Amino acid sequence: MSLMSSKKIIVWFRQDLRLTDNPALSLAVDNGTIIPVFILDDDAPENAALGGASQWWLHHSLLSLSKSLNTKLLIRRGEPLAILIEIAEAFSADSVIWNRLYEPWQRERDENIKTVLKNRGIAAKSLNGSLLWEPMSVLKKDETPYKVFTPYYRKGCLTRQAPRFPIARPKEIQIADGVNFSMDALTSLQLIPKTEWYKDIEAQWQPGEEGAANRLQRFISEAATSYQDARNMPAVKGTSLLSPHLHFGEVSPNQAWYAIQGAFENAFDNKDLDVYLSELGWREFSYYLLFHWPEIQHKNFNAKFDFFQWRSSPDDLKAWQFGNTGVPMIDAGMRELYQTGYMHNRVRMVVGSFLVKNLLIDWREGERWFWDTLLDADMASNSAGWQWVAGSGADAAPFFRIFNPILQGEKFDKEGEYVKKYCPELKRLPKQFIHKPWEAPPEILKACGVELGKNYPNPIVDLKLSRKRALDALAQLKVIS
Ligand SMILES: Cc1cc2nc3c(=O)[nH]c(=O)nc-3n(C[C@H](O)[C@H](O)[C@H](O)COP(=O)(O)OP(=O)(O)OC[C@H]3O[C@@H](n4cnc5c(N)ncnc54)[C@H](O)[C@@H]3O)c2cc1C
Incomplete structure (x- = not known):
């Protein structure tokens, strides 16, 4: 069954909690009625179980996403494969689409889910929604991965095809009847801790796509052109503070990459902007290392x-x-x-x-x-x-x-x-x-x-x-x- 002929398409949100420049969402919206879902995976290995701060962020990011989807977002907890099959049956969906993740356990899980869904006649498709260059596409001439950042970034990435230009936010999203957001379902994920240690955090951060866009805008208008020196001063707000937004995919690196190049002419010739873009390159390099050497979280690379x-x-x-x-x-x-x-x-x-x-x-x-x-x-x-x-x-x-x-x-x-x-x-x-x-x-x-x-x-x-x-x-x- 081809995805293109599908009428009801499950969009499985993960670390891509945004509507703008979301390749999976846009493809689904262009081809039918969608069933958006977020699943908290209970089977995550211990070393990948969300830490306390990330849980707080995720709770608020899901609230924000649900608001953007007119409170039409399913929230589930459990084993993703079983839940996706259950939703596909309940809504007569014939395909599932998602943006790829690169952590070793998620890659393995997603491969398995793809195979099982396909065997059951449910089309499954994944796209790149969180990296400028995917790790498998950047190799040295001898087909082995780079180990050093500068040649990886300057020779391996910058000489390759330019990253995807951001996709516009869908104008209209058809969401299947029966998809509703339930505050009880979100609360049952128990992401908010019982003791209120997060009050200071709450005052300083705005999880969600709007908060991410504000941060990016602030950086461009106030800090981008003094980044090279100011980024080293901890008392100065000299950096973009985009990292949690990037992690949860409330903004894509492509949006940041092209926002900088759109706001300033010849960004690569400007030392401040070139350094900023190369920091996004360090993020890419980290994913690259994790992809090619999946044990780096717990094993010495050297x-x-x-x-x-x-x-x-x-x-x-x-x-x-x-x-x-x-x-x-x-x-x-x-x-x-x-x-x-x-x-x-x-x-x-x-x-x-x-x-x-x-x-x-x-x-x-x-x-x-x-x-x-x-x-x-x-x-x-x-x-x-x-x-x-x-x-x-x-x-x-x-x-x-x-x-x-x-x-x-x-x-x-x-x-x-x-x-x-x-x-x-x-x-x-x-x-x-x-x-x-x-x-x-x-x-x-x-x-x-x-x-x-x-x-x-x-x-x-x-x-x-x-x-x-x-x-x-x-x-x-x-x-x-
Ligand atoms: C010991 C250690 C642990 C770190 N742990 C994390 C982590 O868990 N999550 C995380 O996002 N970053 C981590 N970093 C990288 C870096 O400190 C943060 O990305 C950065 O401080 C985030 O602030 P910012 O968004 O204002 O960065 P900016 O200076 O504005 O940079 C823009 C973006 O580039 C990326 N970036 C910048 N520096 C790095 C870097 N050195 N490595 C990878 N990506 C980078 C981030 O996505 C960041 O949001 C770690 C660095 C060190 C030394």
Whole structure:
């Protein structure tokens, strides 16, 4: 049975919670009456089960999608194959269409669903709705995948056919009778936690397609042309803040890609814009790595690191998680994450380096914490980010490059505004001590109301000694492997 002859088509929404530039939705709308459905997959493996912050986001994103569909969206929970078959039977649908996902377990599941549906006479079709270039289409001349970002992006991607231009939002969507949104069904997914830790998050983010469009517009009018430098300053809103919207597919990378090129002439010749577009390229590269090396979420890309002697220290891990390490730049970052569900990219690199190198704690502990607390938690970007920080990844920062959180703070948070925002107990310290309060004379600490070890911790590690310990561990690794 061909999709084109179908009259009733199930559109299976997943990480593409938008109407504009949604290839699956547009194809379905052009060919018949649709039955839109979102299914919370109970069979997701443990390492892919949604973290708390992502669950909150998903709840609100589904509400927003349902509103855009005139409250005609089915919400289900359970095993997708069985649910799709049940819906196909209930609505006499003869095809199912979706946008592809690239996480290994989802690829496997979707392949199986396609086969079973086809065997039952239900047409199934998948399209690319979330990447500029799909991983299988970008290979080196010898047909093997790239491992280094710059040749992957500049030679592999930019010389290929330009990414799809965004598809307009469908003018009219015919939705089958009987499709209705049920608040009870959404509530039964239990995505909203019982304790209201998300109040600060709620004030700062607007999940859904409209929130994504606003963020993109703000970035273009206020920050795009100063991106190259401003993106490194955690106290400045110098980046697009699109990551959770991109993760849930409330905006496609194609929309961002062409919005930039539409708003400014010769974007690739402008350093700020070129760097921004290349960051979208890093997102593509992360998916590319996950596609070609599906184990990167839990296995060192560079197998040499399998021999690394990590420390186990639940106390240090907890101090890091909750921003109580006594190192202001680290604590500000970890508190930003915990309070807002977001952390600035530069600070992600600095706190990651501190965990893995100064504390010698396995990068997978950091990956898990980020997975649970980030609104933009994304298997591809998170795994690639952590392996990059740890030095165990493809095209990664070498292990011996250990970020010094004092110097990073003095360079990128010169006035200490970022630290003062998230560590208010330090806010009266003069800027020469804000990133290293332990060096402040006792009378200054006293005058500023800082009591180290009482209202702000003493550092849990000596930065110089722990740096040496990390380099020794690396040297040891070289001997073993
Ligand atoms: C240890 C670590 C973990 C990370 N975990 C995640 C994660 O779970 N989810 C996630 O989306 N990003 C992750 N990143 C990448 C990056 O920090 C965020 O994408 C970025 O901070 C999001 O802010 P923004 O949207 O304002 O980015 P912008 O600077 O405005 O960039 C635009 C978009 O490009 C993409 N992007 C930018 N930098 C990167 C990068 N280094 N790698 C991949 N994509 C990038 C994002 O989709 C982002 O929204 C991680 C980075 C590190 C170092």
